[in-house]
Amino acid sequence: MAFSATLETINDIAQITLSGDLDASSAGLFKAEIEKAAGQPVKHLVLLMKDLEYIASAGLRVLIFAKQKMGVHADIYVVGAQEMVLDTLEKTGFDQSVIVTDTYVIAA
Amino acid sequence: MMQTTQPIESSDMQFLTVPGVLDSLDEIAKFVIAATQAAGLDKKAAYRFRLAVDEIATNIIVHGYEETANEGDVTLQVELNEHTLTLILEDTAISYNPNQHDLPDQEDLNEPLEKRKIGGLGVYLAIQGVDKFMYERVGNRNRNIFVVNRPTD
Numbered sequence: 550m551a552f553s554a555t556l557e558t559i560n561d562i563a564q565i566t567l568s569g570d571l572d573a574s575s576a577g578l579f580k581a582e583i584e585k586a587a588g589q590p591v592k593h594l595v596l597l598m599k600d601l602e603y604i605a606s607a608g609l610r611v612l613i614f615a616k617q618k619m620g621v622h623a624d625i626y627v628v629g630a631q632e633m634v635l636d637t638l639e640k641t642g643f644d645q646s647v648i649v650t651d652t653y654v655i656a657a
Numbered sequence: 658m659m660q661t662t663q664p665i666e667s668s669d670m671q672f673l674t675v676p677g678v679l680d681s682l683d684e685i686a687k688f689v690i691a692a693t694q695a696a697g698l699d700k701k702a703a704y705r706f707r708l709a710v711d712e713i714a715t716n717i718i719v720h721g722y723e724e725t726a727n728e729g730d731v732t733l734q735v736e737l738n739e740h741t742l743t744l745i746l747e748d749t750a751i752s753y754n755p756n757q758h759d760l761p762d763q764e765d766l767n768e769p770l771e772k773r774k775i776g777g778l779g780v781y782l783a784i785q786g787v788d789k790f791m792y793e794r795v796g797n798r799n800r801n802i803f804v805v806n807r808p809t810d
Contacts, residue, residue, distance in 0.1 A: 570686070573715040574679040603686075603704075605711050606779035616770035625770075633704040640785065641778055642766035
């Protein structure tokens with residue numbers, strides 16, 4: 550399924566909505582949104598993954614890039630990830646470095 | 658008991674040849690998903706099988722063809738028998754055996770993301786995702802073989 554990544558920035562929170570299949574042919578789109586988000590100070594990187602159907606290692610490498618680019622103090626939230634996407638994050642230990650949650654509410 | 662190899666429904670579903678470029682990953686995924694459906698794999702096994710083939714195909718395209726400025730095809734062949742689904746992935750890029758790749762160990766996988774090494778994750782997911790993974794160099798071709806057991810009734 551075609552991949553899309555849409556960035557929305559609210560103060561120091563960068564929220565990216567991901568959908569479709571994230572593989573090596575689409576990882577560049579995700580990386581470009583991360584680069585845009587990292588242009589300003591970010592405290593929380595919120596990745597809305599409800600409609601993300603698939604993630605390959607090329608997508609995981611963008612998460613490494615995000616952490617290295619935004620610094621250790623930026624927390625990465627993985628929100629509403631589907632079972633198999635979560636399975637891959639767990640298998641590779643990425644679930645230990647991100648905050649896995651069902652919902653994320655931006656405080657007013 | 659003798660194992661028989663049966664063709665899956667349509668004969669053109671058994672082979673796929675695509676150019677070795679990243680834009681072919683979508684077509685490869687569709688072909689692999691159709692094979693997992695024909696084999697009756699459950700959701701988890703089907704996803705992991707698709708991931709395994711995708712990761713190795715990506716390595717072939719990126720490291721075998723694009724980075725070496727070589728052009729070539731990627732071919733996939735599916736064999737289904739009573740017990741297993743086998744997918745054979747071939748290319749004519751430089752010799753590369755994923756089984757010799759330095760894979761992340763538990764210590765690496767426990768590292769926080771900011772300290773992670775970039776390489777090895779794809780091959781790790783590929784080998785972990787199937788019941789058997791084999792590599793052969795045949796003439797000028799790399800042959801990667803993925804085998805997954807079919808569910809028993």
